[in-house]
Amino acid sequence: MNEILFDLLSMDVVDRLFYPVHANPHPKILRKAVEQGVGFRCISWNEMDGLLRDFPRLDPEQIVFFPVAAQDREFARAFDRGVHVVVDDLSALRQRPDLFQDRRFFIRGDAGAHHREIGFTGTSIQGLYWSLKPHAPPVSGPDGMCPFLTGALARFPDKPTLILGNGMEQEMDREQAWVNVPALGEYLDAVARACPRFNLWLELPHGMIARAGILITRVVETRRQADIRLVRVNGDMRDQAFHERCGISHRMVNLSRPHRGETVSTTAIIGEAGGQGNRIDFPDAPAVIQEGDVMIFTNMGATGAEVSPEDECWKGVPQDYLHARSLCPVDIHEKQRMNHTEKQDNSSGRRDRE
Template sequence: MYRGRADGDTALLGRGGSDTSAAYFAAKLQAERLEIWTDVPGFFSADPRLTGSARQIKALSYDEAQEIASMGASVLHPRAIAPVRNAGIEMEIRCTHKRKMPGTVISATPSEDAPRLKAVSVKNGVRLITLDTSGMWRASGFLARAFEPFARHGVSIDLVSTSETSVTVSLDDDPSLTPAVLTALEADLAEIARVSVLEDCAAVSLVGRGVRALLAQLARRWRRFAHYPVRLISQAANDLNFTVVVDGDQGKPLCRKLHDQLIQPKPLDETFGPSWAELGADKTAKADAPAVWWRSKRDTLLEACPENDAVYVYDRDTVRERCEAIAGLKNLDRGFYAMKANGHADIIRTAVEAGLGIECVSINEVEAARAVAPALTPERILFTPNFAPREEYAVALEMGIHLTLDGLHPLRHWPELFKGAGITLRINPQRPEGHHKHVRTAGPEAKFGLHRDELPEAIELARTAGAKITGLHVHSGSGISDPEHWRRVGIFLTETAQDLPDVKVLDLGGGLGVDEASGPRRINTDQLDIMLGELKTAYPGYEFWLEPGRYISAEAGVLLARVTQVKQTPDARFVGINTGMNSLIRPALYGARHEIVNLTRLDEDADMIADIVGPICESADRLGAQRLLPETREGDVILIGNGGAYGRVMASRYNMREPAGEVVI
């Protein structure tokens, strides 16, 4: 739709290439403004099919929009931008389903003058062609000769990377690039260099104004590439794009992880609006998603929320369902609930009743678990301390529970404790996993576990102490939904156990992913069971254990709080509630994203964007930024999802404010 400058007339065009047609009409008629109405409210910071945390982009410059559209954003054809850019016409992408909601404005003026990452995208089906020859060194015109066959065969090149003796180019997935064309192209290129072709790659791009200036700030994120072999790196000359090419199966996971780490909304954010998940834009995904228990128990929750206090509410049915999912794995020898996620007595009892053991990280946890679950025998308790004092190891050995060592100090300095004992060694696989650095418990900077190079000394120390190494353990991080992770861990442990004849138990750790507000889904336990079965078939001499924590309790808990104040400033809106980071520190500590809804007005249309904040005197006391809510009033009950793990157990009395209480239904 465009509006004419002279007479204010409006013209409407149908779908099917109409965005490009409208752009040309607008330019020819010298329109004041061009609106493209489609089924989504503009550009997003990633493909919403990859992550529900993909955020609406409020404003883009022409160049930024061109770059994102060219990288595959289907909301706008790349050819629709040039006509309005040349004519200086502002364009806005609007949504037919949310007519009152602003969309993405595209103009000559970016949303911010400072460099800012706007999007992370991935293109699959990329092919790399590399030419290697020492003949290109100081050879004038070599690149002209190298590129000429591409032009002659009608093959379009995307990315280019060169060195003194090689040139690598990428080719997008193009139906016109038939096997015959590719064979002919390779034959012509082989006349000037050695040719190698790498099929099925993926290009992951960081897009934003001044992206080069951001690379130093993003340096710590490049560790992520340690686990993704990089085949090509390209920095765009226009300083809008930084691209890496990886193997095809790694493109989407890398894109999702980089996006969820790097695209973070700020208070009073001029660039990003609501997330795709908050907008409820993906009707298909919502229909396929598992139903959340708190919707069916809304009335009970509203009654459970106090007038003047906040409360954690745990759903026993959900806890039991998750426990039974683990206990029911046919190919798992033992499962343990990691009670550090939530030490509530009812959750521990439910886990034990379902057949799980309990994994503890302190003697206090061991004693608490035994106190509330008398049926918990020593062989069903797994003790995995980290830098604990000597006395805790002594007590654990006296109790006869399973003991894991993750360093050499105990064997070096307290060998007398371990005479005649069977022990498990925790190994650091040097491959961190998880959504945030604070939940990655492996890698060179992790404080957990022995390096595999320390095993010979550990073996000798155990022999001298009179102990037997009967198990090996790995835990890499939290929030992992790919069953293949545990296959890799299992293979790593079996290889490590080759020189340890007494090892019978391989503990694969925990970290099983749960449903998240950002889009990732709960791990598929059927697939996990199949993978465990394959491990047991390949390595029949071992028992395989798992120790999930958050998987058991996270989705079973919600935090309920009352709205205390609503504050509107010229730049932002805040919804204040009667608890904050003293009850739930994960958003401040991990940058964790929890679903937040107004439970009082659950089915009302959401039409306001606000930051959800608590009463704590810290800027970090923000439980959710830029959230889409219905019109909210004092006294409304706000529900924060996935509060059943690392919520109350990490709470404090900071500012002398009591944290939320606990109720089980």
């Protein structure tokens, strides 16, 4: 996680970086983000209120409040606290114009929206939050976004801000195993070239958060059901579910038998609590898995908002934060000054050689 935050903060094209609290709200991850100058995207009032309570020096300008569902009073409280607000349902603006009167906020822009829809709100919109809704078709990256954004620019009197949310992962090349930093940098550079009048804010992709964590469990039962091997573990599989939405894949290693090879038969890993959705299917799994074996599952850092170390579903498998080496916070302005100085030095060197 340290390296991911450092690499993304070091991108010149990114003006601000935001961590989605609901991906994994572990207190030590949140503290690391605060120490590095990262902002937060919150989907509920409780998330936002908890951040401001636990980190009293956190600037409200570092929070984007984009609720899944919010009542009027929560929007009002968010405005009063001075955080950035994203409005998803444009009908709310028509139904409660008094709530949004003289307020500045973001609206969601995606493949299903049109820039004419935002005209009625006048000059209160400070930018767009771009994220594809679940199962929406891709819009072919920056080329697909550009017509919408170009038309929307006429609605902004000042330089607007474009927030790229997690749904944009669907637009990237799905042949990539991961949304890695170099590929993401190229994508963001393309967006910046296509839309140079926008400030660019980035929400940390769920895939990168998932990659930062592993799940260590113990096998409590193995059995077969038709052609599928069923393995029950003393962990929870429900909310490692970003793999379905964001294309995140997992690998499994049997620490108890690390050299026994893999099998091509499908293996279903079931959480101890059982229930619908508490399962991940693996086409390639260790050939031998027996009761009592210790298993590692990769790319499990995005646990989901409803899973915490104290939840009963973990059944004695707590979530621990392993401290890596310390990193200095990235000063974006200092980074830009260094790049400018380096260019001047290179130019001076060329003149000296001439």
